[in-house]
């Protein structure tokens with residue numbers, strides 16, 4: 283932790299949107315509501331709020347109550363006058379090199395048309411539309427169209443598979459599903475529609491399924507239920523004019539499911555008002571957004587990073603964003619660098635896994651391209667190891683671009699701990715709290731642990747971008763996040779961390795049964811239940827172990843039905859089974875056949891014992907072990 287600082291250049295300092303941190307931070311804490319009111323005032327409201335923060339029903343905080351707003355009014359409508367109207371909103375490139383771009387004017391047209399289509403299908407304010415798509419412009423149009431008419435979207439990552447999709451459709455009780463025939467990955471078509479069809483069979487609430495023609499795969503369509511997107515967009519009902527629904531600040535914008543400690547994914551609920559204020563402010567300040575920027579968030583819209591910083595934050599800030607559907611190293615490891623040069627990307631925001639993945643090909647791939655347009659780099663999703671940080675900084679950023687390492691979660695909506703471009707950096711630390719936030723590292727009683735010691739990461743205050751609840755389970759929301767330190771009003775992040783003598787925060791990792799595999803968030807319970815759904819398996823345990831590229835790799839232990847023998851063939855079959863149920867990202871690195879699993883007397887699997895054994899470490903306190 284005794285790292286040397288990396289200081290910003292004079293050029294970075296001279297152009298900073300936020301030229302000073304300490305004093306402004308103090309103000310944002312002492313006068314939190316005034317700070318957020320100032321930020322909210324930069325957005326367009328149909329009607330101003332009565333109260334900035336309503337904390338009368340903790341932990342169900344509300345922000346900007348009484349205010350009327352729609353995030354689309356801010357992300358699109360208000361950009362339709364003046365010069366921004368013809369500015370590019372989205373530049374999309376497919377893996378094959380096809381390019382489609384949309385000005386704000388064109389984006390508005392596409393969104394209005396699809397909004398009218400959704401309305402004609404009976405979608406109303408308050409409904410939840412499930413979206414399961416590859417990373418194509420229509421994914422953004424579908425999300426934005428829902429928000430425009432006041433329906434909430436529930437985007438399910440296109441890399442997820444049948445069971446994951448079915449469980450999310452069922453929990454949201456969605457009537458409408460928007461999907462595509464499929465996408466492309468490494469030159470091969472991927473199939474989404476048949477997965478969607480199977481999921482609809484398992485969760486029959488879907489009455490209308492709209493499919494985008496994208497990769498041309500043959501698909502099975504059912505009359506009455508299935509429609510082609512492009513057919514609908516060319517009907518007279520798909521008029522390019524549509525009013526934006528006036529929403530309460532606290533109305534639901536979207537649900538996004540994430541993994542937790544149980545097999546059932548949690549649908550985190552975000553709102554129109556607070557989320558718009560939070561994503562726009564964090565994006566503008568942490569990434570120093572200028573009108574001429576070309577912003578590339580190389581995430582997938584199916585995750586919170588894509589929601590907040592590929593779509594909503596950048597569009598509210600009238601940025602030009604880059605979207606790329608495909609693998610970073612296809613057809614060559616220079617693909618991304620070629621795109622940076624081609625589009626003059628000024629800011630690249632990605633994950634440590636992607637950086638490590640490209641780093642392994644060496645420096646020569648990026649050296650062929652002119653990366654001088656880059657002025658800032660970002661990282662998200664997992665701790666970035668100093669080696670990858672330095673490569674990113676020196677080789678990609680030419681030792682010129684500060685690395686904005688942003689710590690946050692699906693639950694937080696936006697950045698909670700991150701540097702500003704002016705902040706001196708230490709590789710591997712997300713540095714300091716964002717404005718308005720007080721961060722602590724505490725023990726079980728909620729007391730601050732000594733400097734440099736590991737403890738539990740907490741946020742000591744509410745913030746506008748916070749998830750408001752877990753869809754359908756407010757009790758679980760209150761207990762899970764706010765229950766441990768209810769007396770103090772702290773939010774428990776589920777991560778362990780340290781704070782060093784300079785006040786810099788170092789994230790160590792998850793403390794619960796959540797794994798970050800290539801930055802993707804997966805629950806051990808989901809993987810286990812996928813394994814147990816195979817007829818050969820009676821019990822299963824999943825743990826995470828360090829993996830050079832992915833950060834964490836999934837390792838599993840399986841008890842077979844009596845009489846069955848675990849062999850290589852079954853191991854492969856079980857790995858494929860998990861990939862088919864949950865998605866390829868959840869494929870275990872290993873399946874070990876065991877006779878028993880270490881359990882507590884109450885029957886809970888002691889994963890930490892499995893982990894310690896696998897790593898050859900001390901197994902710790904075994905007093906609760908059953909046998």
Ligand code: PRX
Nearest residue numbers: 662663664665687688689690691692789803
């Ligand atoms: O463990 C932390 C890790 O990702 C978790 C949140 O995952 P998810 O909800 O999928 O959101 C990821 C994108 C915001 C956190 O609890 N994490 C996220 N960002 C960082 C991180 N760990 C270390 N450094 C980060 N910058």
